[in-house]
Amino acid sequence: MEVRRVVIDFYQRFKVAFSDEMSFIFKRFTYHWLLWILPLIIYGLISSIFSTGVLYDLPVGYVDQDKSALSQEMIRDLNAGAHADLVNYEDSLYDGEKALAKAKIYGLLYIPPHFEADVLSGKQPVPILYYNALYYSAGLYSVMDYSGLITDFNSRYRSIMAAKIGLSVPTLANATFNYDGLFNASGNSMYFQQFSAVVHLLQLFVVTMTIHILGKLPRRTRPTYPFVLGKLAPYTLWYTMLLIFEIALLVFFSQARVSGNPFAMLLVVFFYVIAAQSIGILLFSFTRSTIDAYSYIGLLVGLALTYSGVVVPELSMPPIARVISSIEPLTYALNTLFDLFLRHAGVVSLVKTCLILMIYPVIITLLVRKRLVRRLNREEVIQ
Incomplete structure (x- = not known):
């Protein structure tokens, strides 16, 4: 009975925060800027850079x-x-x-x-x-x-x-290759560089918006974890659909072929956005101010780009770099999404990736469970 009461209380707090956030999600220009204007502008710039696809002649x-x-x-x-x-x-x-x-x-x-x-x-x-x-x-x-x-x-x-010399040519051995973590297996910059850039940059906007929302929570509301999750949930859904929309545009204009299930991409992107939001919560909780949290986003994005396999293949990295790569959520999301683009990724691979991405919010929740409330209270005093 006690557990049922806790679940109901959690749901009610979550629902109130979710409904409140949905009522004015597009009433501020800053939100428009972070939710669709800037992401689509950058998407257009990336598309123009790689519009010729493979380099010829x-x-x-x-x-x-x-x-x-x-x-x-x-x-x-x-x-x-x-x-x-x-x-x-x-x-x-x-x-x-x-x-x-x-x-x-x-x-x-x-x-x-x-x-x-x-x-x-x-x-x-x-x-x-x-x-x-x-x-x-x-x-x-x-x-x-x-x-x-x-x-x-x-x-x-x-x-x-x-x-x-009168000798017969020996028969070549048949080799079977098992591989994981694709590095531009398509051989086409349109399929790899633009795709990976779009997925990578979404993390920037998700983390920025998460910190912005946490820094602007109303003073009159007692900050609790279900309330915070309810405030962030609309943006989880929005950024999931935004990335799927950008991938769909990429598929349409480049005439790319999706070998896997497109609905599986939706699932991977959803958990990827949640993982990125949890990193934003971590940055906010362990910094003194919102400005300090913003200042660490560049470091986060740089590490993600360097060690996720976008710039350098994971197999070419030294051991310490592979450890850093295994910490980045972008590494798992990008590999699985690119797998779905090129080949029929199995259910086991899909579930494995989603479970790995869910580890981030679980661990970060344990780390910031008490600290986040204190940090939000301190933010109110600073404001």
Whole structure:
């Protein structure tokens, strides 16, 4: 009976706060700014940056010191690819390296002397393709066709060399890959960079709005946890639908293909927003003022961008960076959402992600259960 009374009391306090917040959610210009104006403006800017999708016809220099039929075939095939537009630097490797350093070209192919002769004699010469890593996207896309080209050459000349020496080509082993935590598996900046940027930036607005709401709670109301949750609940629903709307626009305009269940995305986004709100509560509770809480948002966003797998693959991170990555809710939400975009993510994976995201509000509730009320009371005194 006591438990039932507590639940009813919790629900009534939550309902009163929720109804009160819904009555004036769009009556202040600041709320309009944080809820839809600024998020959609930034979404438009991101869309314009990545509107061309994959980078094509990037200038790539080459220095061919062999000038054989095989080297010329390699140059023609690389130039025929979608990403590279080759520029001849004759025999001057120095001029090619200088142009690469000044970003006049984004890659430089060097074919050594006697390349064809060495290939046919089985000496395995190594043509080298450099790219400017300071221009990460452009440099990486400029050399994207090269690995496939070399694989094709190896498979063809492997058979030729085996036939000349009278040996049969051994059968290649069949390998099965198990992978998790996708890092741009689509190979398309439209599918990965814009998608991850939109999901990442939502966290910024959710945390900012959470701190703003907590800092503006009315003085006349006794601050309790169900009251706080009721005040935040409308924004949980709003930001969930906002991100789903932005993802839908991305799918529509880029003609992206969603392999998984779109309704599963709604579930992941809902728990992701709750996790982001709990981080906002944590920042507010453990800072002296609202301004101090706002000042830590930049640090939060920077850590999320750096260690969530957006900039650097998780497998390429040192151990300490992987620990930080495992703390970020963006890591789990982004991986699962991108999984749903590219392949049929299973129910187990979906439930696992939602449970992990629910750990954040549970742990933070235990941390701030008493401190939050004291912090809200102090905020009233400061006001």
